[in-house]
Amino acid sequence: MKKITPKVVCAWIKQRDDETNKGDYGRVLLIGGNERLGGAIIMAAQGAIHSGAGLVSVATHHVNRSALHARLPEAMFIDSSDTDYLMEVLPQFDAILIGPGLGLDETAQTLLHLVCEHTHAQQRVIVDGDGITLYANGEYPTPDATLIFTPHRKEWERLTHTNTESLDDAKNQDFADELHAIVVLKDHRTRVYIEDDIWQNIYGTPAMATGGMGDTLAGMIAGLLGQLETPKHAVLTAVFLHSYIGETLAKKKYVVLPTEVAEQIPYYLKKFSETDDNPY
């Protein structure tokens, strides 16, 4: 088991080259947010934008447009009921996140099918939250894209159709292989099953135990996928930063809100891009 240390992450966060533009930092699509759960996809979008994604589009129920733009004018809106348009633009994105606040109804299923069927091998797809529950219970084709799941324990049970009590690292690794996916198993000390390695997060705090924290993490992964060298780097860096920032904020706060973690990302990315080890 490898540890996600500051030293490891520092090597992956590069300083940006001068001769670059927003197209070089990832086109990201976030799909989620039904009539009740619009906040989830908004928090994911904040995670992606503050992580430095070049262009972020949000496909969500139209009732969420006003709140999305009131909080994040940087995000572009797509009506998630317009599946024709979504299918048309889908190939343009480097990273696609589906799941935060997606719900479990037929519309949600249609969207997940669309992503599973129509993404291509150069793309990366993150399935989070309700997306995992749907994937666990439905018949979805394995996407050609690099696939990432971000379950918490209960969602992992659903996805593996087993009880987490009976699961150990070897079995989790096997399930990840079976799913042809990178698995981020969220917990007090999150573990990432990737290729033939298991990476353990060494940060995190119960002050982060509040609704939306996972949505923010999923958005951060999406935001970093277009910037870091490999999906592995992006996933591990997101997991690290998310909990490192949370732990830092928790020194002064009893509960840390997801939106507060997101606001700090650019400062920490900067610090870690400039040193070889923990700058704090």
Added chain:
Amino acid sequence: MKKITPKVVCAWIKQRDDETNKGDYGRVLLIGGNERLGGAIIMAAQGAIHSGAGLVSVATHHVNRSALHARLPEAMFIDSSDTDYLMEVLPQFDAILIGPGLGLDETAQTLLHLVCEHTHAQQRVIVDGDGITLYANGEYPTPDATLIFTPHRKEWERLTHTNTESLDDAKNQDFADELHAIVVLKDHRTRVYIEDDIWQNIYGTPAMATGGMGDTLAGMIAGLLGQLETPKHAVLTAVFLHSYIGETLAKKKYVVLPTEVAEQIPYYLKKFSETDDNPY
């Protein structure tokens, strides 16, 4: 009469255990906010979220969704006209607050009936604002849940069908018993009638005399109910923190807004969780 001192409260605010998740910090439902008074339930939600509730859902008129999510993406939205759905999910919540901006019309009455009839003994129900006026004037069954009322003087008059001038602590206590409820009688020095004790708040400032301050307090109680050991601890801690923070902010401000009190909660919870007495 007992005083709600920092020393007393410090003992109740525990540091969070590492091996916990958002499900351990309370599922809270807030019901209120009609077409005119959406701000009230938004302020209550901010109080609950910043108090550290694990999951906060807001059942309100659909016109309030955009503003709710623009301010608080952490909150989940429920259309308050969808009583079937509300009834279905009601048993899942640890704490239910009804009243802020609820209004007095038939829809409001239906919602209050729903809560009074369908909550169970393991739940806690706070009735605030318009909810109190309705309860005072209607025929609502006493909920099986632990019941908390948060009236100001006028609402207490309505609820007791008497004149507060003629009321003393003994009579208030009797009325609280009759109502089978904890009563938070809001005033310059708020008193809490609970079990066989009367607790007096020793903080508070007229700089807090502004619309929405009570909604925030009600939300804070709801948010702490899922975290602290007993309803008594949650109610007294909320009353204490609300006025303590207000008084602190009032050192620099002539008027303190409810949203400003809410923003400070996590800092104060942290401080009080780490000491035995007033840390300031």
Added chain:
Amino acid sequence: MKKITPKVVCAWIKQRDDETNKGDYGRVLLIGGNERLGGAIIMAAQGAIHSGAGLVSVATHHVNRSALHARLPEAMFIDSSDTDYLMEVLPQFDAILIGPGLGLDETAQTLLHLVCEHTHAQQRVIVDGDGITLYANGEYPTPDATLIFTPHRKEWERLTHTNTESLDDAKNQDFADELHAIVVLKDHRTRVYIEDDIWQNIYGTPAMATGGMGDTLAGMIAGLLGQLETPKHAVLTAVFLHSYIGETLAKKKYVVLPTEVAEQIPYYLKKFSETDDNPY
């Protein structure tokens, strides 16, 4: 001519008594904001709320509700097309502001008529912006309420049906008498015509020359009317604070936005309530 000095204003801003509640600090109604100009009434509402008004209601076009509550959950919303409801609640308010973003159409005229006809002698009415233009050109009864106009030069021309070039203090005073009103003539150095006195503002900066600054001032007057001893005190204190805060902020900013002025009000009210003269 008298000067509105810090010393004068300090004497009027009292410390709040302990045994008071939100009802003691004014019930304020703000009317304005059509389909295009909702921002104006939102800025007025912020001025009123941050000035410490106890309860603030905003009667505006329903399209403005979401933005109002997203910025100011403390404000209560009234649909301005519901004139029956407005007429019913009108007598309850201590101060009524009509005009910011009101527009000039028939709906706007109906609202101004409603205010002019149905307010009573114990109330205070501020007519600002489009309200002044309408009043100047229409046949509106002089309200029984204490009447305050807040014109800039062009609006004063309309209201007096004359050219400001030809106007001097004596004539302005005469016009104010004729209008049975307090007149706040906004300018680089605003003058207030009140009773038999002319008061000159000695602060203000061209950094405040930006849209919405007058709306904020009008809201501040409304917010202070329910708190200070007399309308004169409220009007002069609002004029003073508005420009004093603007001038202070302009030491670091080339342009000062109305919303920034509003945010500072509670700090300045506090300072001025505690000293006999300029505390800065």
Added chain:
Amino acid sequence: MKKITPKVVCAWIKQRDDETNKGDYGRVLLIGGNERLGGAIIMAAQGAIHSGAGLVSVATHHVNRSALHARLPEAMFIDSSDTDYLMEVLPQFDAILIGPGLGLDETAQTLLHLVCEHTHAQQRVIVDGDGITLYANGEYPTPDATLIFTPHRKEWERLTHTNTESLDDAKNQDFADELHAIVVLKDHRTRVYIEDDIWQNIYGTPAMATGGMGDTLAGMIAGLLGQLETPKHAVLTAVFLHSYIGETLAKKKYVVLPTEVAEQIPYYLKKFSETDDNPY
């Protein structure tokens, strides 16, 4: 080639005269923001308002009104589908920006036609983003107004119907002449082709490579056009400030968001208005 140095810009940013009002600092109209891209015009509006424009109106799809006012109550809203009204008020504006989030459909084309045909010689028109793509591909009359294009490389290719690889300064200058326009060619080191000069921006950072940065710049140009002595001064000052602020913020942040740049404008305008050279 001339460099846009702090020294050059300082001479252009004047201190405001005391005897001025909002009418002296420009009436600005921003046109853009369709059903998906409302954030773009909101960011442009923030750029214009924080640059000190006296009065800012935003013509956009009506679905964007709530988010616009939630973020910027200072902005006035115009429904972009109401072309009759737009045509009626168009002559009143000093500066018109068209393009951010405009889209490419028929409605967008109608709006661009309206601006190209109905602006007069005393006005200034900035064509940005989708407006450039439309202008490149359609048959639009050259406006009588002073014309400014703000393309990035790809848009410049479209506008010149050539490949930027094959373009040098002389050719760019020729194309600018042909277009009868000032051209701001956005890049790592933006160049401005204006009259017979080429001005090179010496600031900028890849931390600014994120969606919306160009919208903010376009809004800043619009906002300064009504304030500085000539269009040249306004364009060059906006380009300078935008990248100077971005570079300064990037000292602490890995990615700088457009809305963060906008918030800083008033501080930098102030500093540069008070010195002869770089104050930092």
